[in-house]
Amino acid sequence: MEQHIKITKTSHSKLADIDFDNIPLGKTFTDHMFICEYEDGVWLNPRIEPLELIPTHPAAMALHYGQAIFEGMKATVGENNTPLLFRPEENAKRLNHSAARMGMPAVPEDLFVEAVKQIVGVEKGWIPPQEGSALYLRPFMYADEPFIGMRAATSYKFIVICSPAGPFFTKKIRLYAETEYIRAADGGTGEAKAAGNYAAAILPTEKAKAKGYDQVLWLDANEHKYIQEVGTMNIFFKIDGKFITPNTSGSILKGITRDSAITLLKDKGFEVEERPITIDEVIQYSKEGKLEEAFGTGTAVAIAMVEAIGYNDEVVTLPEANPVSLDMKNTLDEIKAQKREDTHGWIVPVAVEEKVK
Numbered sequence: 353m354e355q356h357i358k359i360t361k362t363s364h365s366k367l368a369d370i371d372f373d374n375i376p377l378g379k380t381f382t383d384h385m386f387i388c389e390y391e392d393g394v395w396l397n398p399r400i401e402p403l404e405l406i407p408t409h410p411a412a413m414a415l416h417y418g419q420a421i422f423e424g425m426k427a428t429v430g431e432n433n434t435p436l437l438f439r440p441e442e443n444a445k446r447l448n449h450s451a452a453r454m455g456m457p458a459v460p461e462d463l464f465v466e467a468v469k470q471i472v473g474v475e476k477g478w479i480p481p482q483e484g485s486a487l488y489l490r491p492f493m494y495a496d497e498p499f500i501g502m503r504a505a506t507s508y509k510f511i512v513i514c515s516p517a518g519p520f521f522t523k524k525i526r527l528y529a530e531t532e533y534i535r536a537a538d539g540g541t542g543e544a545k546a547a548g549n550y551a552a553a554i555l556p557t558e559k560a561k562a563k564g565y566d567q568v569l570w571l572d573a574n575e576h577k578y579i580q581e582v583g584t585m586n587i588f589f590k591i592d593g594k595f596i597t598p599n600t601s602g603s604i605l606k607g608i609t610r611d612s613a614i615t616l617l618k619d620k621g622f623e624v625e626e627r628p629i630t631i632d633e634v635i636q637y638s639k640e641g642k643l644e645e646a647f648g649t650g651t652a653v654a655i656a657m658v659e660a661i662g663y664n665d666e667v668v669t670l671p672e673a674n675p676v677s678l679d680m681k682n683t684l685d686e687i688k689a690q691k692r693e694d695t696h697g698w699i700v701p702v703a704v705e706e707k708v709k
């Protein structure tokens with residue numbers, strides 16, 4: 353189904369002021385946003401317009417009860433400067449999976465994909481040209497009904513904003529295996545990309561940073577021993593030649609990069625086990641010299657190599673060389689730049705209509 357999205361362009365673009373070699377991370381936004389409202393059971397008035405402040409009622413329910421979810425995806429440029437998306441329909445499905453858990457309405461998948469394509473078409477000039485950099489897209493939905501009381505809201509906004517990002521330095525990360533705080537428990541909201549999950553992670557992450565780590569490695573809520581994931585990434589370990597990543601049992605966010613990495617590792621001939629793995633097991637393998645590599649997967653950085661993992665008084669240090677992780681990063685970057693064959697049909701080119709003025 354073709355969605356009619358009304359487009360109103362800004363008369364003063366900020367694009368000319370951007371230094372693409374020096375983009376402050378997460379602070380620069382493009383000229384426009386996609387926005388639509390949900391009222392009485394339907395999404396209304398989908399449109400792209402100049403990015404501006406949104407008037408908010410002080411009783412808007414998202415501010416009080418936290419019905420707020422988001423997605424993260426990237427647009428890159430491929431051959432002939434064509435803007436490309438990576439598996440956008442997976443983000444559409446996941447947004448709706450999050451929405452269902454949070455008692456929020458679904459966004460029709462075709463509306464989601466069309467919204468993302470059209471905003472990328474409008475903001476094409478904002479996609480940074482360097483390989484490894486991208487236009488980060490942030491689709492999100494929140495309850496804006498003014499109401500005090502506990503129930504699902506009846507009105508929502510679905511918005512997509514864009515922020516140019518990178519190129520990311522491939523700095524290795526240090527993880528702190530958290531034994532006091534938890535991210536997600538069975539039956540909770542860990543599998544939803546819900547704003548509140550991140551609110552709960554801020555304090556533990558700040559504490560981990562104060563100890564000299566970059567991010568928290570989350571352990572399970574019951575026994576504090578099964579590895580779940582990292583801040584905003586899923587985690588993979590290369591042990592004795594094969595890869596192990598925790599199975600997504602309901603309290604782990606189902607990363608699209610995780611899924612892509614499993615496929616690519618298998619393409620390259622590696623065995624990949626999705627199974628519960630404990631922090632003690634990882635430490636034991638490290639002592640036996642079998643822990644060869646570890647990396648996190650997520651849209652923001654694609655593949656983040658792990659340098660060390662702290663757990664209680666121990667620090668596990670990963671070997672300096674991580675050839676498979678590096679190869680995975682390059683493979684993903686090259687697929688996203690159309691420099692490598694997209695054998696799985698992940699790339700979705702965005703047709704840009706050049707309107708004659």
Ligand SMILES: *Cc1c(COP(=O)(O)O)cnc(C)c1O
Nearest residue numbers: 584585586605607608609650651
């Ligand atoms: C977004 C996210 C990921 C990674 O998902 P991708 O689809 O690969 O970007 C992993 N864990 C958490 C908690 C996340 O929020």
